[in-house]
Amino acid sequence: xxxxxxxxxxxxxxxxxxxxxxxxxxxxxxxxxxxxxxxxxxxxxxxxxxxxxxxxxxxxxxxxxxxxxxxxxxxxxxxxxxxxxxxxxxxxxxxxxxxxxxxxxxxxxxxxxxxxxxxxxxxxxxxxxxxxxxxxxxxxxxxxxxxxxxxxxxxxxxxxxxxxxxxxxxxxxxxxxxxxxxxxxxxxxxxxxxxxxxxxxxxxxxxxxxxxxxxxxxxxxxxxxxxxxxxxxxxxxxxxxxxxxxxxxxxxxxxx
Numbered sequence: 001x002x003x004x005x006x007x008x009x010x011x012x013x014x015x016x017x018x019x020x021x022x023x024x025x026x027x028x029x030x031x032x033x034x035x036x037x038x039x040x041x042x043x044x045x046x047x048x049x050x051x052x053x054x055x056x057x058x059x060x061x062x063x064x065x066x067x068x069x070x071x072x073x074x075x076x077x078x079x080x081x082x083x084x085x086x087x088x089x090x091x092x093x094x095x096x097x098x099x100x101x102x103x104x105x106x107x108x109x110x111x112x113x114x115x116x117x118x119x120x121x122x123x124x125x126x127x128x129x130x131x132x133x134x135x136x137x138x139x140x141x142x143x144x145x146x147x148x149x150x151x152x153x154x155x156x157x158x159x160x161x162x163x164x165x166x167x168x169x170x171x172x173x174x175x176x177x178x179x180x181x182x183x184x185x186x187x188x189x190x191x192x193x194x195x196x197x198x199x200x201x202x203x204x205x206x207x208x209x210x211x212x213x214x215x216x217x218x219x220x221x222x223x224x225x226x227x228x229x230x231x232x233x234x235x236x237x238x239x240x241x242x243x244x245x246x247x248x249x250x251x252x253x254x255x256x
Contacts, residue, residue, distance in 0.1 A: 060119045061107075061254055062141050066167070067148035068156055069096065069127040072185040076148060077101055077124035079234055083243050097126035100138065107247060109256050118256050132163075139172045143254050144179060151184045151203050151231065157212065165216035168225075175225050177253035180209060181246075182231035206231055226253050 065073050074097050084105035101124040108117045123138055125131070147164050149157070164180075167173065182204055206229045213229070214222060228249050232242040250256065 058117060058119065059256075060121065061143040061250075061256075062121045062123065063144045063146055063250070064138060064142045065122060065124045065146045065148060066135060067127050068153070068160060068163070069129070071127065071148050071150040071153060072183045073097065073124050073127060073148050074101065075185055076181070076183060076232075076234070077103070077122055079239075080105060080122060080243075080246070083239075096128065097124060098128075098131065099134075100125045107250055107256065109251060120250065135167070136170070139170060142172065142176050144177050144250065145173060146179045146181060148181050148183050149204065149209065151182045154202060154204055157204065157209075161212055161216050164213070168217070168221070173225070177225055178227040179249050179253055180213065180227065180229045182206060182209060182229070184231070184233045184235075228253060 065077060067073050081103045102121065104119050104121045106117050107120050125135055125138055145167075147160075149160050153160070164178075168178070210229050213227075230245055230249055232245060233239075234242050
């Protein structure tokens with residue numbers, strides 16, 4: 001009877017030992033699976049975070065430069081490129097643009113936790129009446145519409161604002177920000193002569209352009225997009241300040 005009890009006790013102990021081993025093995029496998037799963041999720045999260053950071057570190061924007069003929073669009077376009085590429089200054093007047101010019105510059109932005117840059121593709125389209133019908137082919141994917149007005153061109157101000165307001169009725173530009181630039185072209189000999197004759201009382205101003213521009217839009221339409229009016233000269237004395245002004249407007253209007 002005693003030996004039977006001893007044998008039964010031994011079998012029970014063996015059974016308990018096997019159960020403990022199986023439990024420990026199952027527990028180890030569970031912990032291993034849990035660890036692998038957490039590593040897998042962590043890797044996915046890291047991959048997504050790296051991808052997200054990479055996407056945030058570099059984005060692409062399109063700036064469409066439009067305006068009437070002879071206002072200095074190609075000159076401004078060339079100066080922005082020269083400033084970005086650290087090229088020498090241009091010393092001659094660019095030729096009138098028959099079709100369009102395209103170039104990409106970089107715009108760097110400093111944020112709280114990281115530094116990122118944006119690729120800004122500049123589209124300079126000819127402003128002659130014979131090629132304005134081709135503008136609509138370049139409207140798609142526009143991030144910012146830059147409308148250039150010569151600061152001396154008062155006689156065509158109504159034409160400028162009427163044409164701009166017509167363009168903004170296109171559904172593509174429903175929420176596209178607008179930057180109106182009053183440009184004093186330092187390379188235009190006629191403008192230089194006007195400046196020498198002290199005709200400052202005839203120059204267009206930011207305030208005047210703002211009021212006249214708002215008058216062409218309905219109240220509801222004016223509230224659907226962001227817009228600014230700035231004036232630039234890009235002469236030797238104030239070129240750095242004007243370039244900073246343009247880039248700051250790019251950042252604010254495109255929310256970079």
